[in-house]
Amino acid sequence: MKVLAIASAKGGVGKTTVTANLATALSHAGQPVLVADLDPQNALRLHFGLDPQAIDGLSRATLAGSSWRANCERSDRGVAVMSYGVLNEDDRTLFEEHLATHPDWLREHLENLGMVRHAIVLIDTPPGPSVYLRQALATADMALLVTLPDAASYATLPMMESLVDSYTEGRGDYQGHLHLINQADATRQLSADVAQVMRGLFGERFVGSVHRDQSVAEALAYDQSVFDYAQDSQAAADLMEIAKTVLARLCAGVQAP
Ligand SMILES: Nc1ncnc2c1ncn2[C@@H]1O[C@H](COP(=O)(O)OP(=O)(O)OP(=O)(O)O)[C@@H](O)[C@H]1O
Ligand SMILES: [Mg+2]
Helix, strand or coil: CEEEEEECCCCCCCHHHHHHHHHHHHHHCCCCEEEEECCCCCCHHHHHCCCCCCCCCHHHHHHHCCCCHHHCEECCCCCEEECCCCCCHHHHHHHHHHHHHCCCHHHHHHHHCCCCCCCEEEEECCCCCCHHHHHHHHHCCEEEEEECCCHHHHCCHHHHHHHHHHHCCCCCCCCCEEEEEEEECCCCHHHHHHHHHHHHHHHHHEEEEEECCHHHHHHHHCCCCHHHHCCCCHHHHHHHHHHHHHHHHHHHCCCCC
């Protein structure tokens, strides 16, 4: 089992979109994939066409002491989906206290699922520091940091890298982080410049850019993956290529830049 946490300093950069589409691409390539939503927004399930009214998920299962297996849904894209679920404010506080006091919570639940050795687990997280990101990074083999190609997002990278370093401190088995640009714009020089700088800075840890593409948002509105909705789109091509690169990095590890 290889575990990848998807993270960013800023909100709205496309973490959930990237998580869902990478999972679908990997599944299309024949890889067993589980996605786990560690974000109280509970939005990841929507990318898999699952019932938007359902309230079950890993948060409620944890508070109820029930197994994840009973709450794991299989999407028609072949991806196993562990949703966050829906909690009221008091229960969310209780759940977050549980996570803060049980640092091995995620690791234990993933191990108890008994997935095949070559399974890939993608974990979606809320933006910035949180008990959720801390849990994800206590377990992940690698993190994928998502950045927009603009000055404000780029400026958050040092903060994000030091946050990830602090959450993974002392873990000899953490393989480091990968970088991805989302919403690249081929018509803007700044977008190309940021990609070039990141490629230079991070070497093979920079896994590429996903272009800004209407098909990404439209696919979600039509309950489809971007590969089904617009298989010839730029974003579908980008995501398919990046899925292959991420898989290779995750399975092989990468050298320090
Ligand atoms: N490559 C893309 N092209 C066009 N639109 C995109 C692309 N990636 C994401 N979006 C759109 O950007 C918005 C934010 O995406 P998303 O919800 O995945 O971000 P997020 O980082 O998970 O947000 P949050 O921090 O709130 O969890 C959505 O409307 C999504 O459809
Ligand atoms: Mg999100």
